[in-house]
Amino acid sequence: MELRGKLALVTGGSDGIGREIALQLQGIGAEVIVSGRSADKLNAMAALGFGTIAGDLSTPAGIDAVVGGVAGKPLALLVNNAGVGSAYELDDPAALDSAAHCIRTNLDAPIALCTRLLPVLRAQREAAIVNVTSGLAIAPRAGGPIYCATKAALRSYTQAIRHQLKDSNVRVIEALPPVVETSMTAGRAGKKMRAHDCAAEIVHGIRTGKKEVNVGMVKMLQLVHSISPALARRIMIRY
Structure with a gap:
């Protein structure tokens, strides 16, 4: 996909992987709008020349704000990047609030944005959705059953809508990062990929027409899974 001169929306684009995706898209000539929750971070992105939309995607009002923020604009690239973790323990009923917030942000919001922004994406000569x-x-x-469940569900959704849109001008891309150095993983030990490097692989995948972008160590996980799904599950369940 030729990205120079195209308008892109990156959710969760004021921090972490989303910020790096936005910066790299801007660096190759795309016009980029980012959404986020932090006024300070959005102001910092605005100072760098980005369009910004404030909105909490776990709420209907936040989704409305993002959809309204690109209304009437020639949106050609939607990057559903915003995501949150969930502190969930099965024996703690109080964790259900955290679980619901995670599901709304990581799954419900991308589905809503894909659905509501599809007409404007269809109106472009070339367009793409990146989940x-x-x-x-x-x-x-x-250690993260709700987060994992939302991402597995979004993967399934992405594969299904890719088939629905196979004869259209809208390509559907899935990006699968490994553990990346972001604010969400700040408390986790172990090796983490730099957000810059993760974003570079995702942007390269968009530009070169990939349907699925396996980033970093996810390439190895995909290989193991292709040989033995049971082995992949045994490895990852204690990760």
């Missing part, structure tokens, strides 16, 4: 899932969509880890 950012996770290597954990392939095989879950016990």
